Amino acid sequence: MKKIIVAAATCSLFLFTGCGQKAPELSGAGANNISDASAITGDAVSINENGYGNESGAKGNSSSDGFQSVYFNFGVYGISSGMENSIRKNVSVAGNTSGKIKIEGNCDEFGTDEYNYALGLKRAKAVKDALVSQGLNAGRVVIVSFGESNPVCSTASDSCYGKNRRVDLRLIK
Amino acid sequence: MRYIIFLLLSLHLFAFDASLKIETDVEHRSRIAVEDGSSVTNNTFFNMLLSDLKLSGHFLADAKHYKGEVTSNFISPALKSKEYVLKYALAQGSGTKLVARLFKASNGKEVFKKTYTIPSLSKAPFLAHKLVSDVNDVLKYPSISWINRYVVFARYTSAKQSEIILADYSFHYQKVIIRGGLNLFPKWADAKQQSFYYTSYAGVIPTLYKLNIYSGSKRKIASSEGMIVCSDVKRNGSKILVTMAPDAQADIYEMSASGGGKKRITSFNGIDVNGKYVDDENRIVFISNRLGYANVFKKSISGSGVSQVVYHGRNNNAVDAFGSKIVYSSRVSNKSFGNNTFNLYLTSSQSSGTRPLTTTGTNQFPHFSTDGSVIQYIKHRGNSSSIGYINLKSKQSLLFPLGGRKIQSLDW
Numbered sequence: 001m002k003k004i005i006v007a008a009a010t011c012s013l014f015l016f017t018g019c020g021q022k023a024p025e026l027s028g029a030g031a032n033n034i035s036d037a038s039a040i041t042g043d044a045v046s047i048n049e050n051g052y053g054n055e056s057g058a059k060g061n062s063s064s065d066g067f068q069s070v071y072f073n074f075g076v077y078g079i080s081s082g083m084e085n086s087i088r089k090n091v092s093v094a095g096n097t098s099g100k101i102k103i104e105g106n107c108d109e110f111g112t113d114e115y116n117y118a119l120g121l122k123r124a125k126a127v128k129d130a131l132v133s134q135g136l137n138a139g140r141v142v143i144v145s146f147g148e149s150n151p152v153c154s155t156a157s158d159s160c161y162g163k164n165r166r167v168d169l170r171l172i173k
Numbered sequence: 174m175r176y177i178i179f180l181l182l183s184l185h186l187f188a189f190d191a192s193l194k195i196e197t198d199v200e201h202r203s204r205i206a207v208e209d210g211s212s213v214t215n216n217t218f219f220n221m222l223l224s225d226l227k228l229s230g231h232f233l234a235d236a237k238h239y240k241g242e243v244t245s246n247f248i249s250p251a252l253k254s255k256e257y258v259l260k261y262a263l264a265q266g267s268g269t270k271l272v273a274r275l276f277k278a279s280n281g282k283e284v285f286k287k288t289y290t291i292p293s294l295s296k297a298p299f300l301a302h303k304l305v306s307d308v309n310d311v312l313k314y315p316s317i318s319w320i321n322r323y324v325v326f327a328r329y330t331s332a333k334q335s336e337i338i339l340a341d342y343s344f345h346y347q348k349v350i351i352r353g354g355l356n357l358f359p360k361w362a363d364a365k366q367q368s369f370y371y372t373s374y375a376g377v378i379p380t381l382y383k384l385n386i387y388s389g390s391k392r393k394i395a396s397s398e399g400m401i402v403c404s405d406v407k408r409n410g411s412k413i414l415v416t417m418a419p420d421a422q423a424d425i426y427e428m429s430a431s432g433g434g435k436k437r438i439t440s441f442n443g444i445d446v447n448g449k450y451v452d453d454e455n456r457i458v459f460i461s462n463r464l465g466y467a468n469v470f471k472k473s474i475s476g477s478g479v480s481q482v483v484y485h486g487r488n489n490n491a492v493d494a495f496g497s498k499i500v501y502s503s504r505v506s507n508k509s510f511g512n513n514t515f516n517l518y519l520t521s522s523q524s525s526g527t528r529p530l531t532t533t534g535t536n537q538f539p540h541f542s543t544d545g546s547v548i549q550y551i552k553h554r555g556n557s558s559s560i561g562y563i564n565l566k567s568k569q570s571l572l573f574p575l576g577g578r579k580i581q582s583l584d585w
Contacts, residue, residue, distance in 0.1 A: 044339050045389035047351045102377070113538065113582050114358070114402050114416055114446040115460055115467050115490040118423040121399040122444065125421045142377055143421055145400045149355060149581070150333050172377060 062152060066093040067101075067169035070127050071162060074108070077122035079130055087127070090169055091134045100172040101136075103128050105145040108161040120145035127167045142172065202567075203312060204255045206235040206278070210243030210262035218263055221298055221345060225305035228547070230567020231314040243272050248281045257284075259308060263300075268292040271300045275308055285311045298345040315566075319542035319585075323366050324549070324560075325350070325359040326583035335581060337371060339386065342549070342585065343573045344560050350386060360403040360584045362430065363410045364543070369584070370394065370403035370413065381415065381432075394432040399423065405449045405457075406430075414438075414448035414457060425459055427474060438474055451494040451522050458482060458494050458522065469501050471522060482520065485527075491537055495545030497522045500530070502537045502550075517550055519565070530563055540585050549585050551575070 063069045068086040070079065079087065094101060105120030105127075124143040132138045153160035207222055219238050226234040235255065241247075243262040252258050255278040262272045268290050275285035287307060289300045302320045309317050324340045337351040337359050355374035362368040368385045380396040381403055395401060399418030404425070406413050415426045425439045425448035438457060439445040444467075447460040451471060458471045461479075467490040469482040483489050486503030493500050499520045517530040517539050530536075534554035541548060548563045552572060558580070559572040 044348060044350055044386040045384075046349060047384075047389065048353055100377075109579075113491055114404065115444065117400045117402065118416070118444040118446045121418055121421070121423050124399070128421065143399050144374070144378060146333065146355075146374075147357075147400075149329060149335065149357070152332070 063168045064170040065097065068093075069169070070123075070167045072123055072165045072167075074110075074161075074165065075119070077119060077126050079126050087130045087134065090127075091131055091136055094131065094136050094140070097171060099140070101141050102170050102172050103131075103141055103143045104150070104168045104170075105143065106150050106164060106166050106168065107148045108164045109148050109151065110161070117145045117147035120147050123165075123167050127169070202231055202233045203257055204233045204235070205257045205259060206237070206239055206252045206255045208239040208241040208243075208249075208252075208258055208260045210241055210260055210272075211264065212262075213265070214238075214240075215263055215297075217345070218297055218301055221301040221343060222259070222261070222305060224343060224571055224573075225302055225320055228562055228564055228569055228571045229305060229309055229314070229317045229320070230564045230569045231309055231312070231317070243274060246276070246281055246283065248276055248278055252278055254278070257312075259304075261304070263297065265294060269294045269297055269300070271297075271304065273304050273308075275311065295348075296346055298341040298343060302341060302343075315546075316544065319544060319547055322543065322585055324583055324585050325361060325366075325369050327357045327359055327371070327581040328578045329581055330578065333374070342560075342562070344575060345573075350384075358402045358582050360406060360413075362406060364408070370406070372401055372403075383430075392431075394430075395428065395435070402446070404447055407450060407454055414450065416446045416448065425457065436474075439472070439479075447490075447492055449492060449494040451499065452497055456522070458492050458499055460490055460492055469499070482522070483518075483527075484525070491539060493540050493548075494522070495541035498541065498545055500539040500541065500548055502539055517548065517563075519548075531561075536561070538580070538583055540583070542585065549583075551580055551583070 068089050070083045070086050073080065103124045105124030107116045107120045124145060128141050128143050151164045153163045205226060209219055223234050223236060226232040241260060243260045248258055258276045258278050260274045264270045271289040273287055274283055276283055285308060289303060291300060306317055306320050320342060322342060324342055325337065327335050327337050329335050333355050335355050335357060336349050337356050338347050339350050340347045357372045359369045359371045362370050362383055367387060368383050370381055370383050373380050373382055378396050378398050379401045381394040381401045383392045383394055397417035397419050399421050400423060401415060401417040404414045404416055411430055412427055413430060415428060416423055417426055424437060424445050426435050426437050428435045439459065441461060441463055444462045445459055448457045451458045456471055456473045458469055460467050461470050467488050469489050469492050470479050471482050472479045482499065483501060486505060488504035489501050491502040499522060500517055502515050502517055505514050505516055515535045515537055516532060517536045518527050519530055520527045530548065534552050536550050536552050538551045539548055546564065546566050550561045552559045552561045558575040560575055561572045563570045
C-alpha cells in the first residue's frame with residue numbers, strides 16, 4: 001500500500017511539473033493565478049443582479065414625483081440663476097409631500113473615474129443646500145452621486161451633454 | 174568651500190534623476206522563433222505568444238508563424254540564426270492541453286519542457302501568458318509575473334446598469350462576475366487576487382462590499398451617503414484608502430480591510446479623491462481641485478500639510494503610485510466638449526522630473542503593475558478604444574482593442 005501511495009505521488013509530481021522538468025518557483029503577487037492546474041481550473045463565480053434598477057420610474061433618468069431636474073454648466077457645481085425657479089418649484093413640491101427625498105447628482109461623459117462621481121456629489125449637495133436654505137428639513141434628504149452612469153442623452157452635441165449635467169430629485173418609496 | 178558647494182550641487186543634480194533612472198533599455202534581448210505544432214492552427218493563440226514575448230521586453234520575437242513538430246528535436250536551418258526556438262502544440266480533447274519545449278537554436282539542446290492543461294479553451298490566454306512567463310524565468314530574466322494577473326473592470330451596459338468583469342491582461346479572456354445593477358470601482362483586495370472591493374448602488378446609499386470571486390461570499394465593508402470608493406489597498410492588504418462623503422463632502426479616509434478604525438486623511442471643502450499609497454505607504458498622492466481644477470497633490474497620512482506634485486496641465490484627474498513612482502493623466506488640450514487630448518506622465522515623489530509616456534489620443538486610467546515596471550491604461554483614439562501597456566524598462570508598448578462599451582474603472 002505504501003508503495004502505491006509513493007508511486008501515485010511521484011506520478012502526480014511529474015504531471016504537474018512536466019516530464020521531470022522542474023517548474024520555476026513562483027513567488028510574489030500575481031503569480032498565483034495559474035501557478036498550477038487547480039488555480040487555472042478554479043472558476044470564478046457569476047452573480048446576477050438584474051433585479052435592481054428595473055422598478056417603475058427608476059430608469060426614467062429624470063426627476064419624478066413632481067420634482068424638476070436642476071442643470072449645471074460644464075465642470076461646475078454652483079447653481080446658476082437660471083435654475084432658481086426650479087429650486088423654488090422643488091421646495092414647493094417637497095412641502096406637499098412626506099417621506100425621504102433622494103437627490104441624485106449626475107455628470108456628462110467627459111470626466112473620469114472618481115473625480116466625476118465627486119463632481120456629481122457636489123452638484124447634489126448644492127441642490128440640497130439650496131432647498132434647505134429655503135426651508136426644507138435637511139433630515140428628509142439623502143444625496144447620491146451617479147457620476148456619468150445615468151445619462152438621459154447619448155448623442156454627441158452640446159445640448160445633449162447639458163442634459164446629462166443635472167441633479168434629479170425623487171421620493172424614496 | 175566653492176568646491177564643496179559645487180560637489181553638493183552635482184550630487185543634487187544626480188539625485189534629481191535618480192528615481193527615473195531605472196527606465197533604461199534592457200541590454201540584451203533574446204532572438205526567438207515560435208514554432209506551432211498544433212494540428213489545428215490557432216492564430217489568436219500564436220499572436221498572444223508574440224505579444225507576451227514583445228511586452229516582456231526580454232525577447233526579439235520573429236513574427237513569422239512557423240509550423241513544425243513539437244515532438245521533434247529538429248531545428249530548421251532557417252532558425253539556426255535565432256538564439257532560441259519555442260515549439261508548442263495546443264490541442265483540444267477533454268480539455269485544452271498545451272505542450273511546450275524550448276530549444277537552444279545553435280545546438281538543438283532542449284532547455285525547457287512543460288505541459289499545461291485547463292478544462293476550458295476560453296482560458297487559453299492564461300496558458301500563453303504562463304508559458305512566456307515560465308520561459309522568461311528559465312532564461313533568468315527579471316520576473317514578468319504581472320503578465321499572469323487578472324484584470325477586474327466595470328463597464329456600463331445602459332443607464333444605471335453595469336457589469337463587473339474578470340479578464341486576462343490582454344482582455345482576450347473575459348468573464349462577467351457581477352451582471353446587472355449598478356456595481357462600480359472594483360479594486361483587488363489581496364495579492365492573490367481572491368477577492369475584490371466594489372461599490373454597489375443596490376441600496377438607498379452607495380455601499381462598499383468585498384467579494385470572494387471563488388466562493389461568492391460577500392461582505393459589507395462600509396457605506397456612505399453621496400459616494401464611496403475603495404481607491405487603494407496596502408500591499409499587505411491590511412488597510413484601504415476610501416473616498417467617501419459621510420457629511421456630503423468627498424474626502425479620503427483610511428480604514429482597516431474589514432471597515433473598522435476609520436481615519437479621515439483629507440479635509441477640504443471641495444473635491445479630494447483617488448488616494449493612492451506612495452513611498453513607504455505612510456503618505457498618499459491624491460486628486461484635488463483645491464487650485465480650482467483637478468490636480469495631483471500629496472500628504473502624509475498623519476500630518477496636515479499638503480503639497481502640489483504636478484505643475485502643468487489643465488486637468489490632471491487620475492493618478493497611481495508605486496513606491497516613489499507616480500503616473501498621472503493630464504489634459505493638454507482645452508476643449509469644453511469632444512475629444513480632448515489626455516496624456517500620461519511619469520514623475521516621482523522624490524523629484525520634480527517628469528517624463529511623457531504617451532503623445533496622442535485620450536489616455537486615462539493609468540495603473541502600475543504589481544512590480545511597478547509596467548503601466549496599464551485605456552486609450553481612446555478616434556472611434557476606437559484599447560487597453561494599453563507600457564513597459565518602463567524596455568520601453569515596449571502594446572495596445573489590445575476593446576469593445577464599444579465604456580469602461581468605468583479597472584484594476585490589475
